[in-house]
Amino acid sequence: MSAPIDSPGNPLERAPTVAVRDAILSADDLAELLAFAVAHETAFKPTGVGDAGASAPGLNAEHRVSRALPPRQFTPSRDRIAAIVAPLLPGILSELGMKAFDIARYEIELVRHNDGDYYRRHIDTHMGPSDEARRAVSLVYYFHAEPKAFTGGALRLYAVNRNDVFVDIEPERNRLVAFASWIPHEVLPISCRSARFIDSRFAINCWVRMTPPTLPKDQS
Numbered sequence: 001m002s003a004p005i006d007s008p009g010n011p012l013e014r015a016p017t018v019a020v021r022d023a024i025l026s027a028d029d030l031a032e033l034l035a036f037a038v039a040h041e042t043a044f045k046p047t048g049v050g051d052a053g054a055s056a057p058g059l060n061a062e063h064r065v066s067r068a069l070p071p072r073q074f075t076p077s078r079d080r081i082a083a084i085v086a087p088l089l090p091g092i093l094s095e096l097g098m099k100a101f102d103i104a105r106y107e108i109e110l111v112r113h114n115d116g117d118y119y120r121r122h123i124d125t126h127m128g129p130s131d132e133a134r135r136a137v138s139l140v141y142y143f144h145a146e147p148k149a150f151t152g153g154a155l156r157l158y159a160v161n162r163n164d165v166f167v168d169i170e171p172e173r174n175r176l177v178a179f180a181s182w183i184p185h186e187v188l189p190i191s192c193r194s195a196r197f198i199d200s201r202f203a204i205n206c207w208v209r210m211t212p213p214t215l216p217k218d219q220s
């Protein structure tokens, strides 16, 4: 018996693959988006966990502190965001090593992290057999006011089974980051001395939901 010449290692311990795209929006569109967020400041509500993949539904300040705009208030932007993401998706999927799939829908959320906020390690999807249209790809688009008035807030993406193998992505203005929704990740704590809403770390989450595969019929 001979040992493999080049062991591929354990995929669960490998650093995750992340796709990063910069300069996504024009300066005008970016300014409009920031103005939209600022105009809706009072509508942002504390975020919960457990919508997908987290341990328990509801608010959990140990796990996640941030504020999000209720999705119905952000729906006018949904088609515009989908129109930006759709043409980028084939290249992103191939970079992530994922096959093209039937898109059931895009799920979109606008989130603001301010002083002391964070989101601990989690995944964005459910695992195991299911006929729901599950989240397959997570995309996060970052924006903020200039000059940037917060520090921290990197997106840390982990190897599935390791805490000490990770990739940090800076939430650069006008940057889109994409990763498979089952990759564990966290938002590192943010410091924002002014604590003003406009100085927040803003992010648009866009989850691409996959049409579920047809499960084999029970033959018994």
Ligand SMILES: O=C(O)CCC(=O)C(=O)O
Pocket: 111, 119, 124, 140, 154, 155, 185, 186, 187, 203, 205
């Ligand atoms: O804002 C980010 O960088 C990621 C947010 C996140 O992981 C989530 O909302 O599920």
Ligand SMILES: [Fe+2]
Pocket: 122, 123, 124, 138, 185
């Ligand atoms: Fe997430």
